[in-house]
Amino acid sequence: MAKRRLSGPRTIWVVRVGDDLYIRSVNGPGSDWYRGTRANGRGSVHAGGVTKDVSFEDADGAVNYQVDAAYRHKYGRYGAYIIGAITGPQASCTTMRLVPRVEDAGN
Template sequence: MPTWTEEELTRIGSAVELDLESERGDGSLRTPVTMWVVRAGDHVYIRSVKGRGGPWFRGVQTRRQGRISSGGVRKSVTFQEADASERSGADAAYREKYGAYTGIVDHVLTEQARESTLRLVPRS
């Protein structure tokens, strides 16, 4: 399975935002959606503030793959459900990275948002 390089992890982890284009059923890419992104260890995570019912999250479920762009890294990825055990690490990463956005960061830390945590895995 492909993995992120240290340079990619650093660049994505340092970027404020990520643009996500999920694949439709026919393989074409949807319009990019901009969101927050965090690095926790050797993994990259995103979440939907609106939880599993959020529009972009529902779109990701079609094929569970797409393309991301963040920190100068442009990569095809697979979207994998993060295990419940991974959520606390992502929570800490969100608090550390976006804590200056008092009040706003709390929206990605609700149980609804936590349940939508996706791990981004690079594709070959």
Template structure:
């Protein structure tokens, strides 16, 4: 758990942004290029999921690095990446938040980041 909490304004702004830019840090401390993904504010934090599973390059790099930087809704912050356990009760909140925010794009698209198959690729973004 992060020692610094997201503010309600940051949660609102990031949660309200359609897309989030995410990048991990390389071992030498430089930032990789940003990748555009979907993100939700759920369970009191910011969560992201890999739409293309655990082999998605940004997701693999985030796990290896453990830290990165995000931009969304006018907020830019350094974060750490913490894998949310598939059985964590917060997974239902993450699913609900993805549906509420992105269902307008259709079931095939939002289905890539919701449901049981997506729980193993859920990352919680904590402030670094």
């Protein structure tokens, strides 16, 4: 079965908290990209020459403080405007955990 892409590639800012990877929609829950993740629940991530299929899982709100800190640490050099956007309430309500996906051999 051929994989169906929801849209073209998007740049996402990923952070790690413990052993988990998290992403957010800087444009909030109304963005096309975020709505696509909600509708499909899955996608592909390409980084460092490696592509992995993933599922998007809603993050427990309790992790938001740690995710904010990870964004500030990793991307702080981009300035207050960017960090304010990715750690603000519009983005933090879209926090998702990336979960590696393993397809059944029969699919």
